[in-house]
Amino acid sequence: MDYSERLENVAVLGAAGKMGSGIVLLVAMEMADTALRSPSRRFVLHAVDVSHAVLSGLVKYLREQVQKAAEKKIVALRKVYADRADLIDNSDIVRQYVTDVLDIVRPTTMLEAAAEANIIFEAAPENLDLKLKLFAKTASDNPRQPWVFTNTSSIPIEEIAGKARLDGRVMGFHFYNPPAVQKLVELIRGRSTSDEVATFATTLCKSLRKVVVPSADVAGFIGNGHFMRDLLHGVAEVERLAATMPFVEAVYSVNRVSQDFLVRPMGIFQLADYVGIDVCQLIMAVMNPRLPGANLHSALVDRFMALGVGGGQNHDGSQKDGFLQYAKGKIVGVYDPNAKKYVPLSDFQAACDARLGPLPEPAVAWKDVVRDKAKDARLSQFFGALKSVKTSGAELALAYGARSREIGLKLVSDGVARNADDVNQVLLTGFFHAYGPINAYFG
Numbered sequence: 001m002d003y004s005e006r007l008e009n010v011a012v013l014g015a016a017g018k019m020g021s022g023i024v025l026l027v028a029m030e031m032a033d034t035a036l037r038s039p040s041r042r043f044v045l046h047a048v049d050v051s052h053a054v055l056s057g058l059v060k061y062l063r064e065q066v067q068k069a070a071e072k073k074i075v076a077l078r079k080v081y082a083d084r085a086d087l088i089d090n091s092d093i094v095r096q097y098v099t100d101v102l103d104i105v106r107p108t109t110m111l112e113a114a115a116e117a118n119i120i121f122e123a124a125p126e127n128l129d130l131k132l133k134l135f136a137k138t139a140s141d142n143p144r145q146p147w148v149f150t151n152t153s154s155i156p157i158e159e160i161a162g163k164a165r166l167d168g169r170v171m172g173f174h175f176y177n178p179p180a181v182q183k184l185v186e187l188i189r190g191r192s193t194s195d196e197v198a199t200f201a202t203t204l205c206k207s208l209r210k211v212v213v214p215s216a217d218v219a220g221f222i223g224n225g226h227f228m229r230d231l232l233h234g235v236a237e238v239e240r241l242a243a244t245m246p247f248v249e250a251v252y253s254v255n256r257v258s259q260d261f262l263v264r265p266m267g268i269f270q271l272a273d274y275v276g277i278d279v280c281q282l283i284m285a286v287m288n289p290r291l292p293g294a295n296l297h298s299a300l301v302d303r304f305m306a307l308g309v310g311g312g313q314n315h316d317g318s319q320k321d322g323f324l325q326y327a328k329g330k331i332v333g334v335y336d337p338n339a340k341k342y343v344p345l346s347d348f349q350a351a352c353d354a355r356l357g358p359l360p361e362p363a364v365a366w367k368d369v370v371r372d373k374a375k376d377a378r379l380s381q382f383f384g385a386l387k388s389v390k391t392s393g394a395e396l397a398l399a400y401g402a403r404s405r406e407i408g409l410k411l412v413s414d415g416v417a418r419n420a421d422d423v424n425q426v427l428l429t430g431f432f433h434a435y436g437p438i439n440a441y442f443g
């Protein structure tokens with residue numbers, strides 16, 4: 001089966017979820033583009049999820065997103081539809097492309113539909129038992145021997161291969177959130193993953209214009225291997241600081257330092273809220289028993305979940321409250337688990353900022369520097385200045401940067417990442433950092 005034949009029949013499990021919907025969008029457009037080049041073939045994508053309500057949300061999302069994508073690539077589409085005399089204006093072409101993509105997608109709640117597929121993308125929640133149940137019904141004993149690309153964030157691929165009887169034909173295809181925007185895909189081969197499967201995955205990523213970083217098949221891979229440990233450093237700093245200041249002030253301080261002083265797109269607790277405290281807990285629960293001695297566990301995360309404070313996003317994409325409270329996307333408070341309520345920032349922000357001290361001059365904001373060609377020089381100057389000011393903000397930031405670097409180096413020495421560039425690439429393209437953790441700033 002060649003590339004386009006293989007793509008003729010695809011299924012996405014968990015199609016209406018955060019990751020699944022983006023995967024459906026990207027793969028359906030790739031299928032439509034392939035179909036337009038080989039008009040004699042029929043392409044079908046089974047978009048499987050649990051209810052018609054969530055699937056109709058998926059279709060709405062696809063319609064909007066395909067329209068935007070078509071408008072962006074209108075010049076190429078004019079060529080593709082050159083022999084269609086009926087398509088005159090750009091709007092005719094956009095409409096036709098939306099129809100062609102949506103015609104490929106078959107939303108369904110019938111899991112059995114996926115058993116017809118040559119390729120199954122799996123983007124169900126991060127729960128091994130659920131994933132195994134889905135594979136048992138669609139892939140394990142299927143005589144078609146479909147290939148399985150799982151979007152798991154943390155579960156080792158070879159463990160899935162063994163437990164789901166998918167030897168040779170399962171691979172980690174780890175998109176970042178949201179898949180249509182984030183450039184990074186971590187590809188994870190299990191020990192048994194065949195060359196054919198791996199070659200196909202690489203070719204597909206290239207067609208999707210993704211940046212591929214291979215990760216070893218170690219729980220959490222590179223991305224969460226770094227993120228979970230980085231989060232645990234933030235949690236440990238909060239616990240240390242909370243001995244001498246109120247808990248909410250400690251959370252605010254560490255969050256601010258990990259954003260403004262480290263020149264990152266968001267602070268560590270805002271990132272945990274964005275990903276979902278529940279998701280962080282699940283990922284650690286997968287990683288911890290599989291990485292003896294790594295101690296990837298947080299009593300604070302467990303406490304927040306027990307209190308029902310979980311972050312994540314609302315259906316409209318807005319941020320749910322978690323460690324931090326949000327109003328119109330801005331942080332307005334910090335949760336106090338003892339009082340079981342949010343404390344407004346206005347009560348303590350000024351005092352905390354004074355304690356942290358000013359940012360060294362010239363200050364560098366993430367959004368100004370991230371696309372600046374001169375960012376290395378600007379960051380070097382900024383972090384150099386950070387080393388010479390003796391404020392508590394600088395001290396916390398230098399320790400944080402050093403820990404992040406140490407985590408990155410360990411991922412390389414443990415063989416999870418091939419080299420420092422791969423670790424840095426994951427943080428640059430998957431987490432939008434302006435610089436990789438393995439750098440000279442904190443060395």
Ligand SMILES: NC(=O)c1ccc[n+]([C@@H]2O[C@H](COP(=O)([O-])OP(=O)(O)OC[C@H]3O[C@@H](n4cnc5c(N)ncnc54)[C@H](O)[C@@H]3O)[C@@H](O)[C@H]2O)c1
Pocket residue numbers: 013014015016017018019020048049050054122123124125126127134151152153154174175176177275
């Ligand atoms: N959210 C992220 O930032 C992110 C990033 C990378 C990878 N991932 C991974 O992607 C996977 C999906 O995560 P998500 O954030 O999209 O979750 P999600 O909860 O947004 O989506 C999961 C989808 O699966 C559906 N589902 C549940 N049970 C099902 C079943 N029995 N059959 C079919 N569909 C079912 C749900 O209805 C939901 O639409 C997880 O493995 C996660 O670890 C998530």
